[in-house]
Amino acid sequence: MRQSQLLSKTRKEAPKDEVSRNAELLIRAGFIHKEMAGVYSFLPLGLRVLNKVNGVIREEMNAIGGQEILLAALQDRELWEKTGRWDDAVVDNWFKTKLKSGAELGLGFTHEEPLTALMKNHIRSFRDLPLYPYQIQTKFRNETRAKSGIMRGREFLMKDLYSFSRDEKEHSLFYEKAKLAYMNVFDKVGIGETTYITSASGGTFSKYSDEFQTITEAGEDTIYVCEGCKIAINDEVLESKKACGNCQSSDLKKKKSVEVGNIFNLGVRFSEALNLAYLDEEGKEKFVVMGSYGLGPTRLIGTIAEVLSDKEGLVWPKRVAPFDIHLVEIGGESGEVRKVSERIYSALNSRGLEVLFDDRDLRAGEKFKDSDLIGIPLRLIISKKTLDEGLFEIKERSGGKVSKVKEGGLRDFADDYLK
Ligand code: ATP
Numbered sequence: 001m002r003q004s005q006l007l008s009k010t011r012k013e014a015p016k017d018e019v020s021r022n023a024e025l026l027i028r029a030g031f032i033h034k035e036m037a038g039v040y041s042f043l044p045l046g047l048r049v050l051n052k053v054n055g056v057i058r059e060e061m062n063a064i065g066g067q068e069i070l071l072a073a074l075q076d077r078e079l080w081e082k083t084g085r086w087d088d089a090v091v092d093n094w095f096k097t098k099l100k101s102g103a104e105l106g107l108g109f110t111h112e113e114p115l116t117a118l119m120k121n122h123i124r125s126f127r128d129l130p131l132y133p134y135q136i137q138t139k140f141r142n143e144t145r146a147k148s149g150i151m152r153g154r155e156f157l158m159k160d161l162y163s164f165s166r167d168e169k170e171h172s173l174f175y176e177k178a179k180l181a182y183m184n185v186f187d188k189v190g191i192g193e194t195t196y197i198t199s200a201s202g203g204t205f206s207k208y209s210d211e212f213q214t215i216t217e218a219g220e221d222t223i224y225v226c227e228g229c230k231i232a233i234n235d236e237v238l239e240s241k242k243a244c245g246n247c248q249s250s251d252l253k254k255k256k257s258v259e260v261g262n263i264f265n266l267g268v269r270f271s272e273a274l275n276l277a278y279l280d281e282e283g284k285e286k287f288v289v290m291g292s293y294g295l296g297p298t299r300l301i302g303t304i305a306e307v308l309s310d311k312e313g314l315v316w317p318k319r320v321a322p323f324d325i326h327l328v329e330i331g332g333e334s335g336e337v338r339k340v341s342e343r344i345y346s347a348l349n350s351r352g353l354e355v356l357f358d359d360r361d362l363r364a365g366e367k368f369k370d371s372d373l374i375g376i377p378l379r380l381i382i383s384k385k386t387l388d389e390g391l392f393e394i395k396e397r398s399g400g401k402v403s404k405v406k407e408g409g410l411r412d413f414a415d416d417y418l419k
């Protein structure tokens with residue numbers, strides 16, 4: 001894509017009321033637009049990242065047997081009354097609305113109720129189980145504080161998978177697989193090293209839960225990390241545990257963190273309330289054992305921005321970067337530079353590499369500043385100087401390493417780096 005045609009422009013300042021670093025950077029670099037506190041729209045660069053993050057999540061969910069669906073956002077009050085979750089005194093972050101008739105509806109903040117009810121049409125016997133439907137869908141939550149940019153939206157994307165199993169044993173097998181799949185997601189999007197599986201209380205919702213917490217000063221949570229075992233305990237459960245669940249060490253390090261994912265064992269809490277049962281091998285009726293598995297793609301992008309950026313701007317990991325290569329042409333008004341830039345741009349494109357071509361008529365300093373802010377993994381500079389040398393300069397955004405490469409070697413260099 002040619003940067004001269006990109007609809008977003010970079011800007012020097014973020015909106016005055018934006019206090020989070022992730023949203024400030026993403027707005028300045030032209031990835032997102034702030035509509036109001038906790039509500040952000042995605043622009044072309046941001047949407048490219050979001051689609052890649054969702055791609056990684058789909059890959060991992062499909063690999064453990066997930067089947068993608070898309071549920072409605074509007075919620076039927078009666079269903080939520082059956083499980084006791086309609087009342088604002090029980091769930092304090094509902095957005096509710098009304099039909100013209102006056103009947104109340106909710107905007108989904110999660111989907112256990114409608115999906116459990118829906119599955120009654122598809123689960124009859126033990127042969128129909130297990131099932132693992134998931135969706136990537138917009139959720140609405142009337143969050144009290146929305147000061148963490150896209151890490152805490154009032155409207156945000158969630159990947160929510162729900163497991164429907166015959167019994168606790170079958171449930172546990174899947175639950176452990178899901179844990180590994182979640183860690184694969186965090187590895188692939190570049191935050192695996194700073195993300196910890198964290199024991200947490202399930203609250204009123206579930207018997208127990210595991211959170212996935214990424215260490216960052218921008219986080220709103222506090223966890224206690226066992227560095228040897230690479231696991232952690234949420235501060236809510238520290239009271240009862242006080243030691244690492246694996247090695248029993250009480251040498252735990254206190255860290256600020258953000259919850260990027262959360263998985264729950266729901267038991268029969270929802271299947272019982274909504275009467276989702278099946279007939280087992282002996283023809284006996286049993287309630288389906290459920291689990292839920294949440295992960296926030298938009299929160300994940302905010303977290304990547306917080307954890308990996310530097311003072312110059314965003315630094316995207318290869319798998320989720322909006323483009324692979326930022327081709328920065330300097331002095332394109334000289335016909336020769338333009339000619340070579342165009343030639344290299346089409347050669348890289350035809351190799352399947354994703355290139356953002358900065359063909360704008362701007363000073364070199366401004367172009368480099370924008371390039372640092374946007375944070376594409378490789379920057380390729382084409383200028384009079386590089387043409388004279390017969391070598392092109394490629395700079396890695398992460399770490400800043402510079403290599404000089406001949407025109408014929410550019411595609412292989414990029415392929416190798418991006419592998
Ligand atoms: P938190 O404790 O941070 O409020 P939660 O425990 O209410 O989150 P869950 O209901 O477990 O969150 O939601 C599943 C996932 O959805 C979270 O792990 C997170 O990645 C994402 N998520 C939850 N709330 C938000 C939000 N307001 N904005 C963006 N992502 C969110």
Ligand code: MG
Pocket residue numbers: 211259262
């Ligand atoms: Mg949580």
